[in-house]
Structure formats: C-alpha cells, structure tokens
Amino acid sequence: MIRRGFQVAARLGHHRRLLGAPRILPRLNPASAFGSSTDSMFSRFLPEKTELKDDALPNASWCLDMLCLYQEFLEKTKSSGWIKLPSFKSNGDHIGLNPPSGLAVSSDKGDCRIFTRCIQVEGQGFEYVIFFQPSKKKSVCLFQPGPYLEGPPGFTHSGSLAAMMDETFSKTAFLAGEGVFTLSFNIRFKNLIPMSSLVVMDIEVGKIEDQKLYMSCITHSRDQQTVYTNSSGVFLQLQLEEESPQ
Amino acid sequence: MIRRGFQVAARLGHHRRLLGAPRILPRLNPASAFGSSTDSMFSRFLPEKTELKDDALPNASWCLDMLCLYQEFLEKTKSSGWIKLPSFKSNGDHIGLNPPSGLAVSSDKGDCRIFTRCIQVEGQGFEYVIFFQPSKKKSVCLFQPGPYLEGPPGFTHSGSLAAMMDETFSKTAFLAGEGVFTLSFNIRFKNLIPMSSLVVMDIEVGKIEDQKLYMSCITHSRDQQTVYTNSSGVFLQLQLEEESPQ
Numbered sequence: 001m002i003r004r005g006f007q008v009a010a011r012l013g014h015h016r017r018l019l020g021a022p023r024i025l026p027r028l029n030p031a032s033a034f035g036s037s038t039d040s041m042f043s044r045f046l047p048e049k050t051e052l053k054d055d056a057l058p059n060a061s062w063c064l065d066m067l068c069l070y071q072e073f074l075e076k077t078k079s080s081g082w083i084k085l086p087s088f089k090s091n092g093d094h095i096g097l098n099p100p101s102g103l104a105v106s107s108d109k110g111d112c113r114i115f116t117r118c119i120q121v122e123g124q125g126f127e128y129v130i131f132f133q134p135s136k137k138k139s140v141c142l143f144q145p146g147p148y149l150e151g152p153p154g155f156t157h158s159g160s161l162a163a164m165m166d167e168t169f170s171k172t173a174f175l176a177g178e179g180v181f182t183l184s185f186n187i188r189f190k191n192l193i194p195m196s197s198l199v200v201m202d203i204e205v206g207k208i209e210d211q212k213l214y215m216s217c218i219t220h221s222r223d224q225q226t227v228y229t230n231s232s233g234v235f236l237q238l239q240l241e242e243e244s245p246q
Numbered sequence: 247m248i249r250r251g252f253q254v255a256a257r258l259g260h261h262r263r264l265l266g267a268p269r270i271l272p273r274l275n276p277a278s279a280f281g282s283s284t285d286s287m288f289s290r291f292l293p294e295k296t297e298l299k300d301d302a303l304p305n306a307s308w309c310l311d312m313l314c315l316y317q318e319f320l321e322k323t324k325s326s327g328w329i330k331l332p333s334f335k336s337n338g339d340h341i342g343l344n345p346p347s348g349l350a351v352s353s354d355k356g357d358c359r360i361f362t363r364c365i366q367v368e369g370q371g372f373e374y375v376i377f378f379q380p381s382k383k384k385s386v387c388l389f390q391p392g393p394y395l396e397g398p399p400g401f402t403h404s405g406s407l408a409a410m411m412d413e414t415f416s417k418t419a420f421l422a423g424e425g426v427f428t429l430s431f432n433i434r435f436k437n438l439i440p441m442s443s444l445v446v447m448d449i450e451v452g453k454i455e456d457q458k459l460y461m462s463c464i465t466h467s468r469d470q471q472t473v474y475t476n477s478s479g480v481f482l483q484l485q486l487e488e489e490s491p492q
Contacts, residue, residue, distance in 0.1 A: 231444055
C-alpha cells in the first residue's frame with residue numbers, strides 16, 4: 001500500500017461542516033502542495049538543506065538556562081530520537097502552501113510572518129526552539145519571552161503565553177498526526193512569568209480520535225518548582241487515505 | 247462611606263495562595279500607585295490630557311469596515327455611555343505601576359511594550375480599538391489582524407486571536423471590577439479569519455463572585471454572519487475595601 005497523497009475533498013467537506021461558512025475556508029490543494037507521501041510532507045517540514053533562515057538557533061539574547069537546556073536537547077537528537085524543529089518565516093515555508101487565491105490579504109502579500117516570529121529584534125519578542133519526539137508524540141518548547149511581550153508591568157502577557165502554546169501545539173499536531181487547525185484550547189494560569197526568564201513547555205498528544213488530536217501542556221520553570229500553566233488543546237486532523245499502488 | 251484605596255495586603259496573601267510561589271509575584275503597592283480612590287484609578291487609566299501616544303486611533307491601514315464601525319462607536323460615546331479606551335505603549339502607563347524591583351527583566355528596561363502593541367509598522371500587526379460600556383460591564387473590540395500575525399498561510403494565527411481576546415478581557419476586567427490577573431480562558435474556534443479582515447469581539451462580564459470576574463466573548467464578522475470564536479475567561483479581582491470617612 002502506498003499513501004499517495006491527501007485525498008481530502010471529503011475531509012474538507014467535514015471540515016466545512018465543523019467550521020461553518022465555506023467562503024472563508026482555505027481552498028487547499030495539499031496533494032500538489034505536499035508531494036506524494038507522508039514522508040514527503042515530513043521532509044518538506046524538516047528539510048536537510050534549505051536557504052531559508054532558521055530562527056530557532058541560539059543568539060546573544062538567550063539566557064544561560066536556555067542555552068544549557070538547548071544543548072541538553074541537542075544531545076538528545078543524536079541518541080534519543082528527538083528532532084530539533086527549524087523555524088522559518090512563514091508556515092508556507094514549512095508546509096509548502098501558498099495563501100489561497102481570492103482571499104483578502106495585505107497589500108504586501110510577500111511580507112507575511114508566522115505570528116511567533118513577528119518581532120525580529122533579538123531578545124525583545126519570542127525567543128524559542130521546539131524539540132519533537134515522533135515515537136512518543138511529544139514536544140518540548142524552550143521559550144524566553146522578551147519585553148515586547150509585556151502584560152502586567154515586569155511580567156509576560158498571558159496572551160503571549162497562549163500564542164506560544166498554540167504554536168507549539170500546532171507544530172506538534174501537524175507532525176504527530178497531520179493536525180492542522182486549532183479547534184479549541186483551555187489554559188489555567190498558576191503563576192506570573194517574569195520577563196526574559198526561561199519557560200519550558202511540555203506537550204503530549206494524549207489520543208487521536210475521530211479526526212481530532214487531543215493534547216496537554218504543562219508550562220514550568222527549568223527546575224520544575226514553579227508551574228506557570230496547565231492547559232489542553234484539540235486540533236483537527238486532515239487524514240491521509242490509503243490507495244493501491246498504480 | 248469612602249473607598250480610600252487598595253487595602254490589599256490580605257488580598258495579595260490570598261493571591262499568593264492562588265498563584266503559588268511568592269518569589270515571582272509582583273510586590274504591588276497599588277495604594278500609592280493609584281492614588282486614593284476608584285475614581286482616581288479610573289481617571290488614571292483614561293486621562294483626559296496626556297502626552298502619551300494613543301495607538302487606538304485610525305491610520306491609513308484600517309479597512310473601510312473598521313473605519314465605519316469606529317465612527318459608529320465614536321457616536322455612541324456622545325450619547326450612549328460608551329467610552330473609547332486609549333492604548334498606550336505599556337500597562338504601566340495605564341495603571342501607574344512600574345516593574346517590581348529585583349525581578350529579572352530585559353537589560354533594556356525602558357523599552358517594554360504591551361504585547362498587543364509589539365509591532366509598530368501600521369497595518370502589519372495588531373490594529374485595534376476597544377470601546378467599554380461601564381454601566382453594562384461590556385466591551386467591543388474592533389480588531390484587524392495584519393500579515394505579521396500569520397497562522398495557516400493567508401489566515402490569522404489562533405494564538406494572535408487568543409492574545410487579542412486576553413487583552414480585551416483584561417482591560418474589561420480591570421475597568422469593570424478591578425480584575426488584574428488572568429486565571430483561565432477557554433476558546434473554541436469556529437472559522438478561520440482571513441488576514442487583514444475586520445474582527446469584532448463582543449465581551450461581557452457575566453458575574454463577579456468570590457474575587458473573580460467571569461466573562462464571555464463572541465468573535466464575529468461585522469455582519470455577524472460568521473462566528474469565529476466562542477470563549478470564556480476568568481480574572482482575579484483585587485478588591486477595594488470600604489472605610490469610614492476620616
């Protein structure tokens with residue numbers, strides 16, 4: 001059996017019923033966008049060679065805790081099956097999709113940026129790197145929120161933590177089970193996060209059922225003594241269908 | 247009876263129990279920061295005269311739908327009790343609080359920005375304005391997400407919508423009942439939002455109970471034909487205590 005590509009017309013029909021008005025849904029053509037297999041999709045997401053800039057690399061703004069944990073996980077990529085995810089400017093760069101035609105987008109269509117890379121000044125916005133463990137369907141995100149993510153004075157905005165969590169959920173969902181759209185998430189905040197300190201997000205896929213991925217996330221300090229959030233998220237899956245070889 | 251100011255020592259004690267480790271909590275001194283009354287707090291938040299730049303004013307990037315609704319609500323400020331909230335660079339500018347001393351913040355402490363004003367290029371990030379109705383404890387946020395808030399190619403990142411919602415929740419909670427910290431929120435996504443289109447957020451305070459504000463939010467298109475999200479949020483309240491006049 002060969003997985004030949006996304007046969008998603010029916011799935012998108014289901015998706016339309018789930019999400020409502022079809023006029024604003026993307027007219028995806030994943031079969032042509034992703035190539036011809038799951039492996040192709042995976043390798044497109046994680047290219048071995050690319051000219052695209054990877055923003056998930058250490059820079060001078062990273063605190064010592066972040067650098068140390070980054071090195072620890074980098075070691076795990078050599079022996080424990082972990083993968084360091086690159087972070088490109090746009091999700092289109094990752095998954096090979098272009099904006100659907102006919103949709104209202106900015107006049108400067110070429111300058112889209114994935115939200116969590118919207119601030120380009122090192123250390124001022126979202127500094128982060130995600131590591132993924134395919135066999136266990138789990139991820140770790142090392143996140144250092146900068147002073148442009150302010151909420152209460154001196155602390156990180158709850159919304160920026162929600163955004164970072166949603167982004168890590170979405171990358172995990174995509175790689176663990178072709179999850180592509182956020183259906184819901186729920187966050188309980190336990191402690192405030194001092195600006196520019198290190199936050200560790202542990203994300204796991206609990207189950208995949210009825211085209212949905214159910215995930216959980218605990219956000220904590222490096223020493224795990226302070227829990228910042230307990231959260232859950234549900235993503236909609238675009239399933240691949242099996243076909244006989246031609 | 248006069249409300250003389252925040253008498254929050256006990257409340258912060260309660261807050262510490264709610265939020266956990268006290269070492270990362272802000273050492274607020276709201277009594278000195280806010281002056282001597284609720285009115286003072288309110289007027290500090292909404293100064294009649296200030297040299298601070300208000301980012302919640304129309305600019306060339308606003309779409310026609312956004313401009314029209316902005317004008318409609320501006321009319322309501324003259325007759326229907328609505329208030330247009332200014333939007334300054336930092337929450338410290340709004341509520342008169344400085345970052346707590348001794349906390350880890352960026353080396354460039356002076357350049358903090360409230361997260362939803364982190365992108366300064368007009369039309370590329372968060373374009374928004376919030377109107378508040380004190381007597382009904384409800385708000386409307388007009389939000390135009392730009393191409394730096396990308397999620398799925400051509401569409402807005404779910405995390406940026408969560409951030410905008412959390413910010414509108416937080417301003418509403420603060421003005422409706424001294425709500426200051428997000429305890430939880432829950433978002434169900436119904437439709438994707440095309441980049442740079444207008445989003446309308448309707449937020450209401452349902453009840454205030456046991457030092458918590460319970461709020462709901464529906465996010466929709468201008469014509470209300472497309473619902474984007476259904477959400478709820480809970481904020482922790484710092485209560486004012488009644489005192490006899492001196």
